[in-house]
Amino acid sequence: MYFFLLVCLLNAYGSVSGFVTDASNGEPLAYTNIYLENTTLGTATNDNGYYIIHKIPLGACRIIFSYVGYESGIVDTIIEKAQNYTINIELSPSPIEVEEVTVSAERTRFERTVEVSHIIFTPREITSVPNLFEGDLIKTLQLMPGVVTMHDLSNKLYVRGGSPDENLVLLDGITVYNPSTHLGGLFSTFNPEAVGYAELYAGGFPANFGDRLSSVLSVDTKEGNSKNYTGSASVGLITSKFLFEGPIPRGSFLVAGRRTYFEALVWLYNQIRDDTVSLPYYFYDVIAKVNFNPSSENRFTVAGLSSTDVVSYLENTTGEADEQIDLDWGNRGISLRWRLVFNPKFYGEMIGAWSNFLTNLEYIDFTDTTENLNLYEDIVDYTLKCDFNYFWDENHTIDFGVDGKAMTVGYNYDITEDVFLEQEQKVNIVSAYLQNKSFLVPNILSIKAGLRGIYYSKGKRFRFDPRFGIKYLFKPNTAFNFAVGRYSQFIVTMNSQESYFSVFDFWRPVSETQELPTAYHVVAGFEQWFDEETKFTIEPYYKKYYNLLIPTIAEIFFSEPTDSLKVGDGYAAGIDFFLKKNMKNMFGWISYSLSYTKRKFEAGYYSPRYDRRHNLNIVLGFTIPQSVPLIRNGTLSARWYFATGLPYSRDIGRYRYYYWDPRSTTYEYDWTTILSAYDAFHIPPSHRLDLHLEKNMRIFGLKGSWYIDVINVYNRKNVAFYTVEYDEDRVEIDEYVLLPMPIPSFGFNLRF
């Protein structure tokens, strides 16, 4: 009888599901508000624009799709029987400025998800922030709370006391092992023209992510315009970029490329100044994507990345080639993604990905071939990942998935065609996760609880990493968040993450005999929306590390296994403040972080090089009023930061180191130095103002813009590090300033 009543009850309802996309280009609209008029029923789309509304009473209803910056979509339908109705809808952009899209998505996300330390980026935020030479995703991330950088030119992410190798970086599902490889680490691999969506989990990330201790940066390229052929081209001071996208039958494509002409600029400089400066370096990268939708339930996406940096130097002093150095490195990857709606409640995505990072150094000495050497390192990573979402009802969603990774790290070192060292390490990591998202009290109290189980083939070890998050919306605009979790890492870098400059990392799997590096995150969050455009968050956090494997700063253990690394513990604690405002004609944010980062080895706790105590970033951009001559229809943005100095050590004393020389029967000595404690000194606080001006215009009937960036406007000489030069008579302490003057750069963009 009870069962019969239940069946009758369920048959009194229907459901509606589908995708919401942008009518202008076919891009999915994540976190669109969807609700039934005059009811409390509603939902939001997920990251891929998919939605489902459960328990719609039979009869006529009006469904409204609302997304700020877009004209609302209204669909009248009749739910006649207890079944699902598929409604895919395209929303057209309204004349309102597009930047408000982010606000809408973030606000909806605030109401619908249990997440802490989560930051979303759009291309506009990446390209509008002042930058040296050109916009860069990683550089923009460095302006966020909890993210620290080592110096003015560093392009590494130190997230809440974690080193860069503790960040999982994904591009369209492809693991990117070295995201900041261009121009000595100045630019990241991510061509800003191609980035469609980027999200950073600075801590407490959910069970569907793993394999790293600190953070997750997931970048998705644009889907490709499925409506029209469009594109853009831009010419900057040292790079040029292009992007072309358009429809194909039942799908879309996108291809974007970038190349620097640094070597040509150096050549030009030599011609003008009659100099012989040599910097035979260039880089290029290509990102491509093809979408194919055989039906609304199926979508196949192939995405690829190829990025290469090349240094090629030929020494020619005698009229004939003396020696040649060829060094190239880069990220490559390809992924095949299949998104499938099994049934309206069951949504899945399967990814097969190949990722590769290659480093190759070849030295040829034409006068003495015994000096020839070849150094080669290669990471190959095959990933098969399946993520499924089961939308149980309007208050419960179950996520589960598996993630298998087969990874090979190969490296060899040949001298004069003899193999001096050749090794290959293989490792398999298989993970499975299950997590439940539930509204315990609809629209007020929600939880996300998950468990990630991992099998690591080296040492045949199993790990279980639990994750838990809770959100309490005690007012419509105010919420408390809390997240806790355990995180494991299975591959580590053999080069120090505290180096001031490093282009790429040497990764190795943790060996059989070592304990796995582990971190525990505890994050509490307070989130307040002052209005639809302004949010404010406070997030205290504590992160405890065990079994960290860390190389010393001076050494690169190229040929060593991870057993040679120091094993230590550590912790990071701090509090992040973030105030963000995003209006029609103005955007900006203030981020401030107070953080303490400590590592511990035999000698006790110390501060690593990236332990920055205070970090303040202020970003402000606005549309230039029409009343301003010459630069109307433009935007002006500014970025100012203040940061207290990083710890460092230096020679503080010297003494004569005596020894007995039996052959001269005298005491001899060498001068030697006394190094301070590792974190005994602090570099002076640094601050800097950067400006970006962009003016929209039309060139040959095409939309375009030119831009000027000025970095270090008031010529602040921020010290990056010190060196000590001395002999017996004198000592010189030199400070290194990486931006010794205001540096302007400019360029222009063309859109068609």
Place this chain on the structure above:
Amino acid sequence: MKKKSIARSFYVTVLQLVTLLLVCIACDYMNDEEFEPQLNIFGVLSNLYQRHEIIVDRTYAIDEPYGPVVDDAIVILLRDTLIDTLEFLYSSERYYTEPIMLDPLTTYDLTVEKEGFDTVYAATTIPGDFAIFFPLYNDTLTLRDTILFEQSVGAALYGLTFIRYGGGWGPSFLYEPDPLDSLVQIPVGEYVHEYCTGQFMIYIQAYDSNYYEYYFVGPDSVAQAGIAGGVGLFGSTWSEATSAYVIFE
């Protein structure tokens, strides 16, 4: 009205944030390390000598001009009832003991005082005496042979030095023993890479652990071998000698 309230709340929050920031930055104490100079001691007691030498020097701040060794310190060598205040000799710029015969397996303490510096306390235990089994006097030694001697108690390192009769140096090398071995066996061919033939005196010096630490820690770190309150080395060595006709070809 509601908008006003929101705006006020917003600005109050910003004000609180800025105040907090200023307080935090003001409280950020930069605990930069200051350099304190210390005495730098170097002395190795050896049974080959009767008057023993100690160099007393100091460390300098990295940007401080360096000066001569310290000549006005109070340097005292102690052993049981022996209290010897060392005398500074300007010609060689070091301190000398009175003539004393060292006893093996005996601990000698050294204190060095100078105003303005921490007092240095140092100690060394003389390695034990030992017998050489091969080569004995006038044996022939080739690269295929093994030098054999008794392990010196307390020795952490051996130094072997070949001195040609009538003057001139032969091979010289260090050997790190296994402390569990009662006999030390050194295959000559693995350590000697010089070609020489002739009659040689062979000195085998057993060094204490202070000496070993000083040389094997090396100059990359601050050496404090057997020393507290300063830097440097206070060590000792016990030497035995033999001679052999050497054919290293």
